Amino acid sequence: MGPAAGWIQETTGTEVAEAFKRNIKGKTILITGVSPISLGESTALAIARHGPAKLLLVSRTESKLQHVADKIAKINPNVKVDLIVVDLSSQTDIRTAARKVFDLTDRLDVLVNNAAVVTSARGETLEGIELQFGTNHIGHHLLTSLLTPLLIAAATASGERGTTRIVNVSSIGYRLSPIRFHDHNFEGKPIPSEEEPPKGIPAHMKPDVAAGRPYYGFTAYGQSKTANILHAVALKEKFLSKGIQAFAVHPGSIWTDLSRNLSAADRKIIEGTSTFWKNQDQGCATTLAAAFDPDLCDAEGPFLSDCHLHDVAEYAKDQVIAENLWQLSEKLTEGKASL
Numbered sequence: 375m376g377p378a379a380g381w382i383q384e385t386t387g388t389e390v391a392e393a394f395k396r397n398i399k400g401k402t403i404l405i406t407g408v409s410p411i412s413l414g415e416s417t418a419l420a421i422a423r424h425g426p427a428k429l430l431l432v433s434r435t436e437s438k439l440q441h442v443a444d445k446i447a448k449i450n451p452n453v454k455v456d457l458i459v460v461d462l463s464s465q466t467d468i469r470t471a472a473r474k475v476f477d478l479t480d481r482l483d484v485l486v487n488n489a490a491v492v493t494s495a496r497g498e499t500l501e502g503i504e505l506q507f508g509t510n511h512i513g514h515h516l517l518t519s520l521l522t523p524l525l526i527a528a529a530t531a532s533g534e535r536g537t538t539r540i541v542n543v544s545s546i547g548y549r550l551s552p553i554r555f556h557d558h559n560f561e562g563k564p565i566p567s568e569e570e571p572p573k574g575i576p577a578h579m580k581p582d583v584a585a586g587r588p589y590y591g592f593t594a595y596g597q598s599k600t601a602n603i604l605h606a607v608a609l610k611e612k613f614l615s616k617g618i619q620a621f622a623v624h625p626g627s628i629w630t631d632l633s634r635n636l637s638a639a640d641r642k643i644i645e646g647t648s649t650f651w652k653n654q655d656q657g658c659a660t661t662l663a664a665a666f667d668p669d670l671c672d673a674e675g676p677f678l679s680d681c682h683l684h685d686v687a688e689y690a691k692d693q694v695i696a697e698n699l700w701q702l703s704e705k706l707t708e709g710k711a712s713l
């Protein structure tokens with residue numbers, strides 16, 4: 375039985391990283407969404423203590439990236455840290471960032487797709503995709519596809535099946551919506567009942583086209599977080615034979631900068647969603663377990679919460695739905711998964 379057996383919601387990322395320090399040492403790890411007081415920061419700090427070969431920190435705001443890099447330098451001045459500024463809501467930017475990654479490394483052992491945006495008001499990416507789906511999922515779909523040759527290189531060099539990992543930071547908020555294949559952009563198009571928010575979601579917490587409200591921010595966030603899980607399902611199906619394992623995680627409930635774009639009413643809803651609020655260190659524990667626990671090399675997955683595997687709704691793990699989302703994502707990135 376591995377160390378994860380005793381882990382609970384209070385378990386910290388520091389403890390998880392300490393337990394798997396042999397699996398961190400010498401690895402090249404890329405984390406998206408790194409800024410002060412965020413889970414990207416706590417993930418990077420916990421890893422930095424244990425001698426990774428290289429940390430590639432990828433996010434939107436250079437000054438925030440630098441702030442985290444300065445903290446890492448204090449914790450462990452020997453770690454090589456590269457900073458890459460990218461807006462995940464721009465596919466041009468993502469391709470430029472991926473090219474920079476290829477210039478900086480010839481292998482990637484762990485990719486943590488952690489960045490996300492949550493917003494009450496509807497926005498769009500540069501390509502006109504609804505902002506939360508377009509950034510949280512489509513942006514990471516494209517980045518992951520572009521970086522897959524580096525992950526395959528790491529898996530081939532290690533010769534170990536399943537230690538090369540992709541971790542998508544999802545959320546229990548996936549329960550708010552399946553993928554809306556008939557209206558992923560929230561344009562008020564009719565959708566079949568299986569694409570509606572699940573039963574039990576109150577009327578004021580979903581779109582209502584008849585009432586002139588085709589968009590509801592939490593439904594869009596839920597769709598993007600379901601997509602993070604299905605992306606992991608599809609990645610595992612396509613790449614485990616090449617040695618790459620993939621998971622999605624719920625980090626817990628943590629006060630970070632995530633709620634910055636929410637209306638007062640939506641912030642109030644968030645305040646009522648948890649009885650246990652993790653601190654940042656506790657909030658990165660499950661990501662680190664998914665990235666480094668050797669007992670998970672062959673695990674079915676796709677989802678972890680509080681460092682353990684957890685089942686998810688059929689709409690978030692079905693292979694056919696995962697493949698349909700993959701095809702939609704390829705279409706929305708124009709299948710241009712080349713640099």
Ligand SMILES: NC(=O)c1ccc[n+]([C@@H]2O[C@H](COP(=O)([O-])OP(=O)(O)OC[C@H]3O[C@@H](n4cnc5c(N)ncnc54)[C@H](OP(=O)(O)O)[C@@H]3O)[C@@H](O)[C@H]2O)c1
Nearest residue numbers: 407408409412413434435462489490545627628630631632
């Ligand atoms: N906090 C929670 O309670 C909670 C619960 C469930 C799931 N999660 C998930 O945990 C992950 C981390 O969230 P967090 O709580 O740490 O939120 P956060 O503090 O808001 O951090 C999000 C990070 O993503 C970056 N980001 C946002 N939009 C971006 C874009 N377009 N391009 C590049 N980077 C972008 C942000 O950069 P800037 O700061 O520079 O904008 C920031 O570094 C997310 O996937 C979230 O869905 C969090």
